[in-house]
Amino acid sequence: MDTKAMFKLTYGLFVLTTESNGKINGCITNTAIQVANDPTRIGLAVNKANYTEELIQASRKFNISVIGTDADFALFKRFGFQSGRDVDKFADFADYTIKENGIPVITKGTNAFMTCSVTETFDLGSHTFFVGTIDDMDVLSDTESCSYSYYQSNIKPKPEKVGETPSGKVIWRCTVCGYEYEGDPIPEDFICPLCKHPASDFERVVL
Numbered sequence: 001m002d003t004k005a006m007f008k009l010t011y012g013l014f015v016l017t018t019e020s021n022g023k024i025n026g027c028i029t030n031t032a033i034q035v036a037n038d039p040t041r042i043g044l045a046v047n048k049a050n051y052t053e054e055l056i057q058a059s060r061k062f063n064i065s066v067i068g069t070d071a072d073f074a075l076f077k078r079f080g081f082q083s084g085r086d087v088d089k090f091a092d093f094a095d096y097t098i099k100e101n102g103i104p105v106i107t108k109g110t111n112a113f114m115t116c117s118v119t120e121t122f123d124l125g126s127h128t129f130f131v132g133t134i135d136d137m138d139v140l141s142d143t144e145s146c147s148y149s150y151y152q153s154n155i156k157p158k159p160e161k162v163g164e165t166p167s168g169k170v171i172w173r174c175t176v177c178g179y180e181y182e183g184d185p186i187p188e189d190f191i192c193p194l195c196k197h198p199a200s201d202f203e204r205v206v207l
């Protein structure tokens with residue numbers, strides 16, 4: 001079995017936002033997809049460790065901002081590499097507007113939005129799969145949507161070489177953000193410099 005097959009799956013990228021008890025928050029996700037029509041339904045998988053997951057469980061509503069190829073890495077850093085448990089991601093940030101459901105949508109580096117109400121949740125162990133119906137949606141720009149591979153090739157900063165094997169052939173790749181550690185084994189206490197996830201979230205790849 002070659003686990004690299006998982007990297008052949010294609011994804012879009014989104015800012016998933018929500019609001020609960022006056023607290024607004026959001027995170028980057030690559031898992032939003034249309035799962036049905038009539039009514040149109042969106043499905044998305046959110047890690048239970050994410051503060052956004054906890055807030056959606058409480059509010060039963062979310063918005064999706066579709067990220068475009070014109071997005072800056074700063075957008076990914078703000079929403080994907082820190083938790084709303086530790087920081088207010090909307091502090092000192094002007095590129096959003098609050099929709100009728102009280103939830104922000106991102107207005108810069110995005111090309112469309114959907115506002116959704118949760119109709120079903122599925123417990124998938126590490127993640128919760130939310131299914132929602134769309135209450136409102138609009139196109140914001142004609143810029144092409146940003147795929148996960150476009151992000152990896154054109155937006156994400158190139159990884160620094162932080163260690164090397166004599167052969168130079170083994171890397172450990174962060175399964176959250178794609179950062180690559182060169183060297184083997186990865187130190188047990190290694191923390192991803194981009195998304196701050198631990199060594200246990202890295203997988204060994206032999207090139």
Ligand SMILES: Cc1cc2nc3c(=O)[nH]c(=O)nc-3n(C[C@H](O)[C@H](O)[C@H](O)COP(=O)(O)O)c2cc1C
Pocket residue numbers: 013025026027028029030031045046047048049050051052053076079080081082083084085151176177195
């Ligand atoms: C490119 C990229 C894709 C990501 N995709 C997902 C995803 O599909 N599901 C998920 O739960 N987290 C995903 N994340 C991680 C969350 O965005 C990240 O853990 C975030 O800091 C959680 O913030 P929160 O605790 O405020 O909710 C992704 C991060 C990046 C940078």
